[in-house]
Amino acid sequence: MPMRNLSFLRWRVIGLLLSVAVIVALPYVITRNTSTEALRASEWVTHSSEVKSITYRIAFLSRDAEAATYRIVMAGEDKDAQERLDDATRQISKLIWQLRDYTRDNADQQALVGSLETTVNGRATLMWQALWRARHGDREGAEKALVDAGSLFVIGDVLDKIVSTEDQLLTARREAAAAQSFNYKLVLGIGALAQVLLLGIIVVVSERQIGQRLRAEERESLAVRRSRQIVQAVREPIVLLDGRLNTLLVNTAFAELYGLDAEERRSLPLAELGGGAWNDGPLLQRLSDVMSRDRELWDYELNQRTADGADRRVVINARRLQQESDAPALLMTVSDITVRALVEKQVKELNRQLEGKVEQVSDVNRELEAFSYSVSHDLRAPLRHIAGFAGKLERHLGERLDEKGHHYLEVISSAAQRMAQLIDDLLVFSRLGRGAMRMQPVDMQSLVEEARALTETDTAGRRIEWKIAPLPVVVGDENMLRTVWQNLIGNAVKYTGQRELAKITVDTSRAPGGDYQFTVADNGAGFDMEYAGKLFGVFQRLHRASEFPGNGIGLANVRRIVARHGGRVWAEGEPGQGARFHFSLPASEAGDTRRQDRS
Incomplete structure (x- = not known):
């Protein structure tokens, strides 16, 4: 299941649980609060009744104490009246403390209770004075003290204020309780509507979930059937x-x-x-x-x-x-893989046979190179004898040798020299196929400049326009690559000898596979592309030696050197329009740097 769907399902379950919690908890909270408020209202009613009862009790005891005091003052000492007076005084003190405790929640009532206590204490003081005077025979003073107690300390007004204030508090509390009850009923109604709405949402979501699950199961079943069909079709x-x-x-x-x-x-x-x-x-x-x-x-x-x-x-x-x-x-x-195994077996057998053939070809090539080397060395001695005896014959005959004899001896000597040069070139060609290669970074720019410098001794008085592009560093055998550049640039100089202004260009590029491609182009004699295949053969020439000197082995050396480096050589040309010789070399890390133009 994707993480997004899993997160959505988790939040949906949390939302459902919260909805259930609200549906269950909301009525409970409202009912509990309503019960609490009703109980609190009942307690306030009882509280107010207690306050009023204490107030009425204080008023009754005050009148009873006053009556007992009058009786003692008027009738003289009365044990029963004295007990009533003492009992009322004690109870009034206790009741005032109870009243003070009951009215702690209201500052106004506390003030009235304080006033009530002062009034009760003042009345009690004057009544005790009246009793004292009566006992000492001052009845008139006693009566006056009783009158002053009733007129100076009017207890009824204070009690009425306490009762009135308590009634007002009770009314306010009842109104607040009624308002709170209405609010609870309103909240309860809203809660009931919310419950119905939540239940509806739960039912709708559940139905939708069931539908989605059924559709998912159907899709899964279809996917399973398709998977089975695919498996069966494979x-x-x-x-x-x-x-x-x-x-x-x-x-x-x-x-x-x-x-x-x-x-x-x-x-x-x-x-x-x-x-x-x-x-x-x-x-x-x-x-x-x-x-x-x-x-x-x-x-x-x-x-x-x-x-x-x-x-x-x-x-x-x-x-x-x-x-x-x-x-x-x-x-x-x-x-x-039965067929493949048979093919691999046949390929292995063919490879084994091919390895044998390659080994045979290698042996033949080694024998041919050894034969060529041996023949080249063995031919040197007869050539030296021919050249030497031709010179001796010319000196022996001296003046007796006519012009035709001189010509014959010159032809013999020239042919011997040409044959010696061919043998030397053949030895070089043989060594290029047998010698070990010393692979190292080679600066192609330096090799081109060196080959260009070597041709300057033979180009005195000629006009040559050189264009040499920045050339890279490659990995190869420096001596062999020097031979390649000397042959190609030497040919370009030689075959532009009949041009008033020779143009020779050296350029490089990268093949799609990353290999380096080098080009030497000139505006010289060119060649016919029909004979391009003969250019790189040993002792193959497309021009007469009288026109352009040479023995036709230089390009064969170029092809053998480039082939040993893993590249290839090809040429393009047109008679009278010049030629372009190309060769490629594999790219390497050491040769991945292009030098700046120094031409």
Whole structure:
């Protein structure tokens, strides 16, 4: 499953859980808060009733204490009245402390309770004065003190204010409780609507999810069917095995090769398929290792006899498939390489024969080079004798030698010298094929400048326009490459000898494969492309020696040197329009630097 879909599914589950939590928790919170507020309102009603009850009790006890005091003052000492007075005084003190405790939540009530306490204390003080005066015979003063107590310290007003204030608080609290109850009912209604909406969303999402799952299962089923069809259509034999190497699925190609029914659903052991074609211990052990250790089997070759009775060479590849819900399976493919094996065998035999032929050709070439070297050396002695005796004959005859005799001896001497030069060139050509190469970085720019400098001794008085491009450093045998440039540039100078202004260009480029290509172009005599194949042969010439001197072995040396470096040589030309000689050399890291133009 893609990570994006997995993340979306995770957030959707979290959203569903939050919705369920809201549906369950919202009514609980609202009901709990409503119950709490109702209980708190009931407590406030009880609280107010207690405050009023204490207030009324204080008022009753105050009047009872006042009555007992009048009775004592008027009638004299009365034990019952005195007990009532003492009891009322004690209870009033306790009740005031209770009232103060009950009204701690309201500063106004606390102030009224303080005023009540002051009034009660003042009345009590005057009543005790009245009692004292009565006991000392001052009845008139006692009565006056009682009158002052009733007029100066009016307790009823304070009690009425306390009761009135408590009633107002109770009314405000009831109104607040009613408003809170209304708010809770409103929230509860909204919560009920939200529950219905969330339930609707859950139902819709669930239905959509079920639909998507059904469609996904349908697509998966279609994909499985297509995969099976593809597997069956593949011409490469394929088999799916379980952990005990029993078949789970075989395709048509596998069934045809090993004589099975591709539609058969029965699981069969691999070792029993194809008449024992798979009963190979090492292979079965490797397949078991692939299955148990999660390894892979690559290009395991096996000789088998298949259902058609033919001996085949097959290549086996296998790997474990870890399925999400089911147990892992082993996928094995079989490739029939019988024809390829036969071809490889034939190729090996042909290569062996070719190696023998190459060795024979190498032996012949070595023999030819040895023969050429030996013949060249053996020819030197007769040539020296011919040249020497021709000179001796000329000196011996002296003045007796006529003009025709002189001409004959000159021809003999010239032919001997030419033959000696041909032998030297042949020796050079032979050494180029046998000598070891010393590979090193070679600056082609320096070699071209050196070859150009060598030609200047033979070009005095000639007008030559040189264009030499920046040339790279290559890897090769410096002496051999020097010979290549000397031959090509020397030819360009030689075959432009009849031009008033000779133009010689040296350039380089890179082939698509990365090889270097060098070109030496001139505007000299040129040649006919019909005879281009003879240019690089030994002692092959396309011009007469009287026109352009030479023995025709220079370009053969060039071809042999370039070939030994892994390159090739070719030429282009047109009679009277000049020629272009090209040769290529493989590129290398050491030669990947182009020099600046120094021409």
